[in-house]
Amino acid sequence: MKHLYICVIIFILIITTGFFTDKMLKKELDILSVDVGKVAKIADVSQAETNMQIIKDRFYSKKNMLLLYVSKEHIRELETDILLMEEAVKSSDSNAVKESSIRIQTTASYSRRSLTAFD
Amino acid sequence: MTSIILRTSVMFILVTFSLRIMGKKNLGEFQPSDLVSTMLISNLTSIAIEAPELPILYSIASILLIMCFEVFTSMAVRKNEKIAKLAQGSAMILINNGIINQKVMDDLRFTVNDVLEAMRSKDIFYLEEVKMAIVETTGVISIYPDPNAQTNIKKADIPPFDVIYDGKIKKDNLSITGMNEEKLYKILEKQNADIKRVLLMLMDGDGNYNITMMES
Numbered sequence A: 001m002k003h004l005y006i007c008v009i010i011f012i013l014i015i016t017t018g019f020f021t022d023k024m025l026k027k028e029l030d031i032l033s034v035d036v037g038k039v040a041k042i043a044d045v046s047q048a049e050t051n052m053q054i055i056k057d058r059f060y061s062k063k064n065m066l067l068l069y070v071s072k073e074h075i076r077e078l079e080t081d082i083l084l085m086e087e088a089v090k091s092s093d094s095n096a097v098k099e100s101s102i103r104i105q106t107t108a109s110y111s112r113r114s115l116t117a118f119d
Numbered sequence B: 001m002t003s004i005i006l007r008t009s010v011m012f013i014l015v016t017f018s019l020r021i022m023g024k025k026n027l028g029e030f031q032p033s034d035l036v037s038t039m040l041i042s043n044l045t046s047i048a049i050e051a052p053e054l055p056i057l058y059s060i061a062s063i064l065l066i067m068c069f070e071v072f073t074s075m076a077v078r079k080n081e082k083i084a085k086l087a088q089g090s091a092m093i094l095i096n097n098g099i100i101n102q103k104v105m106d107d108l109r110f111t112v113n114d115v116l117e118a119m120r121s122k123d124i125f126y127l128e129e130v131k132m133a134i135v136e137t138t139g140v141i142s143i144y145p146d147p148n149a150q151t152n153i154k155k156a157d158i159p160p161f162d163v164i165y166d167g168k169i170k171k172d173n174l175s176i177t178g179m180n181e182e183k184l185y186k187i188l189e190k191q192n193a194d195i196k197r198v199l200l201m202l203m204d205g206d207g208n209y210n211i212t213m214m215e216s
Helices: A002-041 A045-071 A072-090 A094-116 B004-023 B032-052 B056-079 B081-088 B102-107 B112-123 B147-151 B172-175 B181-190
Strands: B090-096 B129-137 B141-145 B160-164 B198-203 B209-213
Touching: A002 A045, A002 A072, A002 A094, A045 A072, A045 A094, A072 A094, B004 B032, B004 B056, B032 B056, B032 B081, B056 B081, B090 B102, B112 B129, B112 B141, B112 B160, B129 B172, B147 B209, B160 B172, B172 B181
Parallel strands: none
Antiparallel strands: B090 B129, B129 B141, B160 B198, B198 B209
């Protein structure tokens, strides 16, 4: 019976932590997608440096947590694209900003899907 | 390299813990669910070690979930006979009073050779010696020898071999028993048995035989 109790506790722990972490990660990925989308829509991208810094800081503050649950390949792609986007913002290259933004949104969408999708 | 060492160590501790929780029976005899759990756990372990790109938590959570399902299943099996039957199947009588139950044999996809091998492993060579043979849920065949037959059967120097199996003569076995095809056909004629309908014919060195006809 002791083993059953251990398993019940582990099962409940896995299910609840899985549920909450999924929710939290999805929220983080959504915020990232929305934020980069906003930056890409700003007409004068040189004015978006502050926004870009906020996105970068937020991403790096959550990176370790994301690494626990999301494929490292996705994280690496996100990181590269965020850095590329930052550089594009600095050099006021709006096309490159848009391109990076789309790539980030796509990767975030894939990561989001891999958390809950059954397929 | 440190990552691999850490991952392997974590997985070793986790799998040992999981198998310990699942119970020692996993090491000896496999029920279908035990086999599935063990297979999945071994695969997940290798994924965790070989694919550092994937978070180790994926494998850890999966292994722990499998462990939980295994324990829940075994608990349910213990408490409910219907679930036990669904999860593990039930023991089936394969030979009753020396007669092979061909329906059970077909259902379990056993061959006559499997039956004969199981008999020989228990030092039983004559079908008549078997009072009952039961296929356990683990797939093991348990044999209860007929206490009367064991003393009544006059055993030959050469034990019985299958001289006809599935309607075909096994010439090697036939020569071991010192018999030839001509004599064999005479016996079949005497017994009014069509060779194509013979599932199994066992014959020993003294010419004692046992014919099992195919069930239509």
